[in-house]
Amino acid sequence: MRIDLHVHTAPRSACSYLDPSELVQRAVQLKLDGICLTEHQVVWDPDDVENLAREGGIKIFRGNEYTTNQGDILVFGFYEDLKDLLTIEQLHEKVKSAGGFMIAAHPFRGFKTFGIGQLQMTVEQACKRRVFEFVDAVEIGNGKVSADENDMARKVAEKLGLAGTGGSDAHRADEIGKWVTDFEKDIRDENELVQELHAGRFAAVKAA
């Protein structure tokens, strides 16, 4: 089952130009089996998600992208509507209590004209980031970062024994599905999504 685990829609994410209906239409065109709505610290109402899914005939799951003092974290299975900045420890405690799953989002995203290449970061140095002590997985395929930055995330995940996920981080329709996550099993609801994430039965895939 192919799911884009990282998508932002407007107006719930102020930085997004992607209408939810347009997202669903595009995801169907791309033959995705599901999408995760991961707005910036905005939790979708379950009824709205259900209506959207019915409209497009596709599985839609809720997630969230929280900003912590150690960067952005994709969270699944935790639906508290938190607006304030949390430390990575605080978020970890809350998500673990709820049985949720945490993914370090685009951990090596650089700046517009320079990044890890110019900074000459090694995998060993990258592995020391505190964020990796608190997450269950690393986003090793993000549609908005360079191949080198994704590659560094993959190497770090491998070295630390963490699972790797893929998501487009789409903010526009033409960005959907650039990276996705293939799950071994069919996933019917959010509980099963979290269960499969914890089980590690998935792989990040770059769209052809």
Next chain:
Amino acid sequence: MTIRFLRNKVVEVTSQSDGSLAVSWRLTDDLLQAEIDLTVQLPDLEIVRAEARLQRLVPRIWSAAPELIKKIEGVRVGSGLRKIVAGLLGGPQGCPVLVDAVLESANAIILYFTRPVLQVGEAMEGEEKLANLREMIKNSPRLVRSCVAFQDDSPIMQGLDL
């Protein structure tokens, strides 16, 4: 009645012998003198030391600024920094001078690395310059369609499949 208020600010980035960067941010105006010093460790751009000194007519609510700025230690100059700094140093119990100081210091660090990259491109002409820009876009997909120069019909974007 004429009200006169003068404020000056300066920020400097200096490379240290241990490879870190020292950032010195200074503000002086008719009421306040503020000095913020950050040490940023490479390659992760982590703020490993942060100190603040506010002097002269400092509002009482900002008296804890030297302790408050310690919250920024361990944070990286990277994505989400505005939100992180606002969350750690801003708000009713925070200090807006520290928020500005840290963000402007971070901006200075980014410019420290950005300028050489742009200078390389500026020295080029014609196709070589376009090729250099295309390489830059490939390494930073978020630039795509971020401004008119990087729209699909721009000559810079020709031949790129992003």
